[in-house]
Amino acid sequence: MNTGATLIIGAGLLGTSIGLALSKKGHPVFIDDNSASAKALAVDYGAGQSFTGQIEPELVVVCVPPDQTAAVVASALSRFQSAVVTDVASVKSKVLAELSQLGVSKARFVGSHPMAGRERGGAISGRSDLFISRPWVLTPTDETDPRAVSKVTWLAQQLGAALVISNPENHDRAVALVSHVPQVVSSLLAARLIESADEDVALAGGGLRDTTRIAASDPELWLQILSQNSREIVPILKEFDRELDSLIMALEHLSSPGSLANISNVLRAGNLGVEKIPGKHGTKHTQYDRVVVIIEDKPGELGRLFVEVGSLGVNIEELQLEHSPSAQVGLVELYVMPQSVSTLAEGLLARGWRIAE
Numbered sequence: 001m002n003t004g005a006t007l008i009i010g011a012g013l014l015g016t017s018i019g020l021a022l023s024k025k026g027h028p029v030f031i032d033d034n035s036a037s038a039k040a041l042a043v044d045y046g047a048g049q050s051f052t053g054q055i056e057p058e059l060v061v062v063c064v065p066p067d068q069t070a071a072v073v074a075s076a077l078s079r080f081q082s083a084v085v086t087d088v089a090s091v092k093s094k095v096l097a098e099l100s101q102l103g104v105s106k107a108r109f110v111g112s113h114p115m116a117g118r119e120r121g122g123a124i125s126g127r128s129d130l131f132i133s134r135p136w137v138l139t140p141t142d143e144t145d146p147r148a149v150s151k152v153t154w155l156a157q158q159l160g161a162a163l164v165i166s167n168p169e170n171h172d173r174a175v176a177l178v179s180h181v182p183q184v185v186s187s188l189l190a191a192r193l194i195e196s197a198d199e200d201v202a203l204a205g206g207g208l209r210d211t212t213r214i215a216a217s218d219p220e221l222w223l224q225i226l227s228q229n230s231r232e233i234v235p236i237l238k239e240f241d242r243e244l245d246s247l248i249m250a251l252e253h254l255s256s257p258g259s260l261a262n263i264s265n266v267l268r269a270g271n272l273g274v275e276k277i278p279g280k281h282g283t284k285h286t287q288y289d290r291v292v293v294i295i296e297d298k299p300g301e302l303g304r305l306f307v308e309v310g311s312l313g314v315n316i317e318e319l320q321l322e323h324s325p326s327a328q329v330g331l332v333e334l335y336v337m338p339q340s341v342s343t344l345a346e347g348l349l350a351r352g353w354r355i356a357e
């Protein structure tokens with residue numbers, strides 16, 4: 001059991017979120033950053049005490065941008081001779097390669113990557129619940145001391161994350177598909193909107209919002225992530241490119257034999273792919289049924305709805321809000337276990353709520 005101090009280096013989104021969550025659990029946390037204002041803000045938010053060299057940490061968590069990570073890890077390993085050091089950078093092989101180049105002994109280091117984040121960085125976006133039920137990947141190597149693995153396992157568990165043990169290569173291959181290519185696709189799609197007329201964009205519904213949310217991410221951070229993992233990202237994008245070309249060809253020649261089947265196959269393959277995305281607690285979205293409630297766009301409506309759902313004894317498994325700025329109503333998509341659908345729908349109708357479908 002860890003009772004010692006944790007030092008977080010990098011007081012941005014990840015560092016502040018980790019600091020908030022550990023502090024909330026009563027663990028001693030110290031926080032450092034090469035930006036005095038970032039550090040002061042994280043301390044102000046309650047992410048930990050300002051680090052001035054006053055303690056010897058047992059665990060150091062490096063939460064700086066990917067390009068800075070190896071240098072900061074190397075300096076922490078040399079400065080704190082008995083501490084376990086981990087990082088949270090989005091690409092894992094590059095950090096290890098750079099540490100090897102620096103001639104650093106990596107026994108006390110284990111790379112890690114919480115698969116949780118937000119579009120906006122900085123302490124201001126930090127949240128103590130960021131990691132709950134999210135995968136937290138550890139990437140030990142043959143050199144890693146098991147003590148380092150147990151310390152970082154402890155960290156992930158304290159933050160409520162779901163521990164995944166992998167290795168740097170498999171990790172980087174996987175995140176290229178589930179995180180890095182989605183970022184590229186989302187950015188390319190959102191960039192199509194720049195030249196469009198405002199009144200066209202005003203028609204946007206949930207589809208555009210869903211597919212462009214992460215296009216709001218920090219370009220500086222993502223340039224580093226994409227550059228560090230280009231080897232894994234490029235083959236996926238090339239395959240994507242080939243399939244896109246084939247789809248364009250089919251759309252251009254709709255009456256050619258096979259064109260409609262080709263388009264249909266793309267859409268069906270999309271259905272199959274989306275079914276593989278895990279929902280809450282690793283289960284599939286398809287396990288839940290949906291009830292869509294139309295609510296008035298006024299303060300307190302959501303709260304009132306949740307209280308009523310609770311009083312019907314129904315647990316909300318997942319939730320989505322659909323709201324158009326010009327509309328007077330919002331759509332609340334409640335995902336519940338199939339056996340709860342009729343209780344929920346009938347109960348809400350009886351209490352005067354409007355159900356969309």
Ligand SMILES: NC(=O)C1=CN([C@@H]2O[C@H](COP(=O)(O)OP(=O)(O)OC[C@H]3O[C@@H](n4cnc5c(N)ncnc54)[C@H](O)[C@@H]3O)[C@@H](O)[C@H]2O)C=CC1
Nearest residue numbers: 010012013014033034038064065066089090117118121122
């Ligand atoms: N943003 C996200 O959604 C996720 C980010 N990550 C990884 O977490 C790491 C941090 O990302 P964010 O928290 O989003 O970035 P951020 O930009 O919010 O925070 C980074 C902080 O590091 C500080 N910093 C930079 N160089 C430093 C140095 N040499 N020494 C001390 N402090 C330094 C900056 O002043 C800044 O406060 C990155 O490596 C990123 O790949 C991992 C999962 C999700």
Ligand SMILES: O=C(O)C(=O)Cc1ccc(O)cc1
Nearest residue numbers: 090114115116117118119179
């Ligand atoms: O916002 C999302 O959906 C994310 O997936 C955030 C994210 C960004 C970068 C990472 O390395 C890990 C997670």
